[in-house]
Amino acid sequence: MALTWRDAAIEALKINGISNTADILRVISESGLREVTGATPEATVGAVLYTAVQDGDPRIRTVGPGLFEHTGSTVEPRTTVALSRLESLDPRDVWSDEARDFTPWLMENAEYLGEVLGIDVEFESREHPVGAFSLDIFGRDITNECVLIVENQLADTDHKHLGQLLTYAAGTDASTIVWVAPRFRDEHRQALEFLNNKTGDEARFFGVEVSVVRIGDSAPAPMFNLVAKPSEWRSQVAAAQSNSELSERREMYRNFWTKYLDTLHLRHPTATNVRSASTRNWTHINYLRKGINISLAFLSGNKAICEIYIDLIDAEKNSAVLNALLEHRAEVENIVGEELHWDDIQLKRACRVRAITVGDVAKEGEHESLIDWMIDHQLKMKSVFKPLVENLPDDLWG
Numbered sequence: 001m002a003l004t005w006r007d008a009a010i011e012a013l014k015i016n017g018i019s020n021t022a023d024i025l026r027v028i029s030e031s032g033l034r035e036v037t038g039a040t041p042e043a044t045v046g047a048v049l050y051t052a053v054q055d056g057d058p059r060i061r062t063v064g065p066g067l068f069e070h071t072g073s074t075v076e077p078r079t080t081v082a083l084s085r086l087e088s089l090d091p092r093d094v095w096s097d098e099a100r101d102f103t104p105w106l107m108e109n110a111e112y113l114g115e116v117l118g119i120d121v122e123f124e125s126r127e128h129p130v131g132a133f134s135l136d137i138f139g140r141d142i143t144n145e146c147v148l149i150v151e152n153q154l155a156d157t158d159h160k161h162l163g164q165l166l167t168y169a170a171g172t173d174a175s176t177i178v179w180v181a182p183r184f185r186d187e188h189r190q191a192l193e194f195l196n197n198k199t200g201d202e203a204r205f206f207g208v209e210v211s212v213v214r215i216g217d218s219a220p221a222p223m224f225n226l227v228a229k230p231s232e233w234r235s236q237v238a239a240a241q242s243n244s245e246l247s248e249r250r251e252m253y254r255n256f257w258t259k260y261l262d263t264l265h266l267r268h269p270t271a272t273n274v275r276s277a278s279t280r281n282w283t284h285i286n287y288l289r290k291g292i293n294i295s296l297a298f299l300s301g302n303k304a305i306c307e308i309y310i311d312l313i314d315a316e317k318n319s320a321v322l323n324a325l326l327e328h329r330a331e332v333e334n335i336v337g338e339e340l341h342w343d344d345i346q347l348k349r350a351c352r353v354r355a356i357t358v359g360d361v362a363k364e365g366e367h368e369s370l371i372d373w374m375i376d377h378q379l380k381m382k383s384v385f386k387p388l389v390e391n392l393p394d395d396l397w398g
Contacts, residue, residue, distance in 0.1 A: 146175035
């Protein structure tokens with residue numbers, strides 16, 4: 001690559017010693033440091049060298065009128081990084097209408113909401129009928145195995161949408177209830193906190209502010225900020241009020257899954273959207289496609305598993321998915337590094353592909369090695385099964 005006028009002139013000084021601009025230009029030409037162009041190349045050399053001195057370039061200094069010297073330094077001058085200002089946009093400049101623009105966009109980009117909520121979500125329909133009304137988005141909270149609903153607006157929160165949110169939650173028996181708006185009034189944020197404190201573990205209310213930003217001429221980027229969520233202590237209080245033996249077991253699971261998620265996010269920050277630790281013996285850790293997830297669990301008999309769980313709510317379709325995946329068995333087991341259990345469960349709806357190891361949640365001294373095993377298998381199974389599942393024929397979900 002050809003040198004710039006500045007670098008060529010400084011290299012010429014290094015070769016020739018103290019020089020004026022005419023000598024520098026001659027060395028540039030004779031040494032082939034760059035092509036000599038322009039009507040007044042000597043003036044160009046003088047201009048770039050005086051600019052270099054003013055910029056504090058450590059490789060050059062003046063030693064007399066019109067004379068320059070190479071300092072012997074090999075340190076290149078610092079490059080100034082151009083910075084731009086982060087600009088906030090009105091969300092309605094991007095999505096002019098909530099029903100026609102924003103809700104369809106969010107329906108196709110569920111991962112944005114999943115990331116801010118700390119769960120895996122699956123959207124099933126929009127404008128979902130609830131009596132004589134229409135809910136913006138109906139879906140599933142994969143992490144907590146329950147109905148999820150989303151109510152959107154592109155203006156500050158209001159009483160009307162709060163009422164709609166509660167009506168839709170009651171009409172769908174939702175347990176994960178999400179309200180999305182550009183700005184939450186304090187009264188409505190407090191209302192969600194009140195509902196979270198009063199409803200126990202049966203329902204979770206979230207307030208999410210949506211905004212749009214860009215830097216310079218970049219494309220607009222959506223941002224989601226969680227402004228209302230269930231209190232951390234609520235689940236602990238509920239557990240303390242339940243049967244003591246059950247509470248102790250749940251607390252063991254919570255402690256293990258908390259350590260698992262902390263370790264996973266530290267080592268592989270993008271490996272899952274799940275942030276909340278389960279209090280059960282199992283947790284969904286990755287959503288692959290509607291009805292197909294990667295799950296981790298403890299089973300009776302001191303067993304721990306990592307599995308692909310297939311439940312398309314139709315036994316024949318589940319078997320069809322499993323059989324399609326079985327065609328790649330050799331490839332899958334080669335990547336995972338062991339023989340897997342491919343179970344088409346008779347007389348039950350779901351199917352699964354499972355890796356099994358020894359594991360007991362009560363043996364805290366074994367948690368570290370068990371977490372290593374689970375992370376290794378989760379990542380391997382995700383890497384090999386995700387493209388296979390994505391390439392399955394769409395008519396299986398028809």
